[in-house]
Amino acid sequence: xxxxxxxxxxxxxxxxxxxxxxxxxxxxxxxxxxxxxxxxxxxxxxxxxxxxxxxxxxxxxxxxxxxxxxxxxxxxxxxxxxxxxxxxxxxxxxxxxxxxxxxxxxxxxxxxx
Amino acid sequence: xxxxxxxxxxxxxxxxxxxxxxxxxxxxxxxxxxxxxxxxxxxxxxxxxxxxxxxxxxxxxxxxxxxxxxxxxxxxxxxxxxxxxxxxxxxxxxxxxxxxxxxxxxxxxxx
Numbered sequence: 001x002x003x004x005x006x007x008x009x010x011x012x013x014x015x016x017x018x019x020x021x022x023x024x025x026x027x028x029x030x031x032x033x034x035x036x037x038x039x040x041x042x043x044x045x046x047x048x049x050x051x052x053x054x055x056x057x058x059x060x061x062x063x064x065x066x067x068x069x070x071x072x073x074x075x076x077x078x079x080x081x082x083x084x085x086x087x088x089x090x091x092x093x094x095x096x097x098x099x100x101x102x103x104x105x106x107x108x109x110x111x112x113x
Numbered sequence: 114x115x116x117x118x119x120x121x122x123x124x125x126x127x128x129x130x131x132x133x134x135x136x137x138x139x140x141x142x143x144x145x146x147x148x149x150x151x152x153x154x155x156x157x158x159x160x161x162x163x164x165x166x167x168x169x170x171x172x173x174x175x176x177x178x179x180x181x182x183x184x185x186x187x188x189x190x191x192x193x194x195x196x197x198x199x200x201x202x203x204x205x206x207x208x209x210x211x212x213x214x215x216x217x218x219x220x221x222x223x224x
Contacts, residue, residue, distance in 0.1 A: 033211075033212060035214075041216075042202075042214055042215065042216040042217060043202070043204075043214040044214075045211060045212070045213075048211060048212075058211065090156060090157065092212070094206070094212070100145065100206075101145075101147065101159055101162045102147055102159065102204070102212060103159070104149075104156050104157040104158075104159075105156065106155070106156040107155075107156045
């Protein structure tokens with residue numbers, strides 16, 4: 001039972017490079033989200049999706065793009081990485097029902113030099 | 114702006130003590146509220162989920178309550194153990210599907 005799978009777990013980028021953090025879930029959950037976690041800042045919502053083809057911005061969307069072409073996948077794209085994007089990124093999936101529980105991936109630690 | 118506040122930010126207790134972690138929120142129209150545990154350098158592990166229509170949930174030594182009218186949730190940990198040392202976060206869903214997190218309480222249980 002994989003749940004939510006994030007790749008890569010670690011990545012080092014140079015300023016200006018682009019990359020995609022992958023997130024896949026096998027629970028058929030409608031809701032998926034991306035968060036970043038920084039010391040002293042807690043978890044902040046970057047983008048979220050309430051279903052395939054639907055995405056919306058969270059608290060800190062600048063510098064990130066997302067798409068949701070399938071229920072299973074919700075990739076997060078950094079088009080031109082900046083040192084301020086050095087963080088730990090978490091993807092989460094949620095059924096969206098009143099009884100739904102949130103499941104997190106194990107995180108992706110990104111360093112931008 | 115919808116906010117979630119957790120008090121205290123850090124807590125250190127001796128082993129065996131019962132303790133309460135607090136979570137307050139400004140959005141009265143929340144859906145579920147969930148408590149998580151995070152160990153250093155690790156992801157988040159779900160502890161308890163309280164559905165909107167419920168007032169509390171229990172799992173082993175953990176009990177979480179939800180009072181929507183006052184905008185508060187508490188996590189009660191009985192007979193604390195050193196293995197309980199971690200950061201505890203609460204989060205709730207709003208009607209738009211967003212999950213709003215508190216900043217967490219860092220708990221240290223001393224042997």
